[in-house]
Structure formats: C-alpha cells, structure tokens
Amino acid sequence: MMSREKxxxxxxxEKSFGDLDVLEGVDLDLYRGENLVVLxxxxxxxxxxxxxxxxxxxxxxxxxxxxGQEVSKLATKELNSLRLKIGFSFQNSALYDSMTVKxxxxxxxxxxxxNLTRKEIDYKIEELLEAVNLPQTINQMPSELSxxxxxxxxxxxxxxxxxEIMLYDEPTAGLDPITCVDINNLINEVRERYxxxxxxxxxxxxxxxxxxDRMAVLLxxxxxxxxxxxxxxxxxxxxxxxxxxxxxxxxx
Numbered sequence: 036m037m038s039r040e041k042x043x044x045x046x047x048x049e050k051s052f053g054d055l056d057v058l059e060g061v062d063l064d065l066y067r068g069e070n071l072v073v074l075x076x077x078x079x080x081x082x083x084x085x086x087x088x089x090x091x092x093x094x095x096x097x098x099x100x101x102x103g104q105e106v107s108k109l110a111t112k113e114l115n116s117l118r119l120k121i122g123f124s125f126q127n128s129a130l131y132d133s134m135t136v137k138x139x140x141x142x143x144x145x146x147x148x149x150n151l152t153r154k155e156i157d158y159k160i161e162e163l164l165e166a167v168n169l170p171q172t173i174n175q176m177p178s179e180l181s182x183x184x185x186x187x188x189x190x191x192x193x194x195x196x197x198x199e200i201m202l203y204d205e206p207t208a209g210l211d212p213i214t215c216v217d218i219n220n221l222i223n224e225v226r227e228r229y230x231x232x233x234x235x236x237x238x239x240x241x242x243x244x245x246x247x248d249r250m251a252v253l254l255x256x257x258x259x260x261x262x263x264x265x266x267x268x269x270x271x272x273x274x275x276x277x278x279x280x281x282x283x284x285x286x287x
Contacts, residue, residue, distance in 0.1 A: 047097035059256035072247030122198030128189035
C-alpha cells in the first residue's frame with residue numbers, strides 16, 4: 036500500500052496565460068501506492084497541472100518532479116521515456132473508432148515495445164481485458180460498447196504499458212450512478228493489482244470518497260484544503276468547499 040516515497044513532488048508551481056493566473060504557487064505530493072483525488076470546478080487549473088506533469092505545458096515558476104526527474108528540464112527522448120511510465124485515462128476514453136477493441140489495445144503496445152511476438156501481444160491483451168471484466172468485447176467496435184465499457188477499455192489500454200503512475204481525468208463523467216460505482220471500484224482494483232500510484236481528477240465527491248486516500252481541493256489557483264475525505268468534508272469552514280459538498284450531496 037502507500038509508502039512515504041514521493042513519486043510526484045510539486046513545489047511553488049505557477050502558470051499564467053496572459054493576465055489569467057491559473058496556478059499560483061501550488062505544492063503537492065503524490066506518494067507511491069496512493070490514490071490522490073484533485074478536486075476543483077471547471078477552469079480551476081486541474082488539467083493545467085496534469086499537462087505540466089506530462090510535459091505538454093511548461094510552468095512559469097516552481098518545480099515539477101515526477102519519479103525523481105524535473106520534467107521541464109528533460110530532453111525529448113527522456114520526456115518520452117518518462118511518459119511511458121505515466122498512464123492517462125482520458126475523460127472520453129480516447130478509443131479509435133475505426134479499430135476493434137483488440138486493435139485499440141494493441142496500438143500502444145506495438146508502437147512502444149519492439150520485438151514482441153504475436154503470442155505475447157495476444158496474451159497481454161487478453162490478460163488486461165480479463166482484468167477489467169470485458170474479455171467478450173475483444174472483437175467489438177467502440178461504437179458497440181456502452182459508456183462504462185468504453186471507460187473500462189480505456190483504462191485497460193492505458194495499463195498495457197505497465198505505468199507506475201495513473202492519471203484519471205473525470206473518470207465518472209457522463210455515467211449513470213451504478214456504472215460510476217463500477218468505475219470507482221475499478222480504480223481501486225487497478226491500484227491493488229498493478230501497484231500504481233494515481234491522481235484522480237474529478238468534481239464528483241462520491242468518486243472522491245470511494246477512491247481517494249487523500250483529497251486536494253484546488254480553488255483560485257491554490258490548494259485550499261488537503262487531507263482525508265473526513266478531514267476536508269463535510270465540516271469545512273471555507274464556504275467554497277462547503278458549497279462543493281452541498282452541491283454534490285444535497286442538491287443533486
């Protein structure tokens with residue numbers, strides 16, 4: 036389970052776009068084996084933080100270390116090597132519509148790992164489809180799958196390169212409550228089975244409560260609260276955090 040080894044270490048991170056300050060001196064740690072939930076409204080800077088983490092954006096100030104490496108200082112080859120250790124589960128699952136589930140799974144594998152035999156590729160695909168309880172979908176097209184199934188296949192495809200860190204972007208967005216519970220369980224199962232460390236970006240507090248060891252609430256470019264669910268909610272003194280809780284659990 037969780038150790039005190041930091042796999043992500045963020046210090047004094049700042050990022051602006053023109054006059055818009057998105058991140059204003061952010062500090063954050065992700066420990067090995069931890070599920071960390073980053074909560075915030077749309078436009079709060081959650082996705083900017085993730086883009087800096089994988090080197091798609093550069094910060095203006097501060098430090099972003101991932102697996103001991105300062106991301107902004109990596110050369111292209113080193114950055115690509117680091118990205119292979121980070122699995123990104125996109126909000127829309129990002130499956131290729133023109134490919135079967137099997138071809139979708141195979142794509143990152145043959146692109147990034149050379150000299151695999153057909154047997155090794157097939158075994159890996161079958162193992163991961165089994166892990167997400169969807170072995171029967173192997174020859175289906177994404178259009179034939181439900182939203183929850185597409186989400187699971189997206190997670191399986193992300194896991195095919197054995198990432199050390201998983202990034203989940205709004206994993207329960209657009210799903211019905213029963214499927215949301217399934218996806219939350221899957222996030223926890225992935226951590227147990229594949230020993231991943233994860234950042235879960237969401238504004239769904241039910242997802243946060245079910246998956247997160249710790250919560251970090253991003254408001255106005257800064258983390259305003261950090262701790263377990265019960266430490267952050269429901270008795271928050273900050274009205275903005277309280278309204279977040281009320282919106283999820285009272286008004287919905």
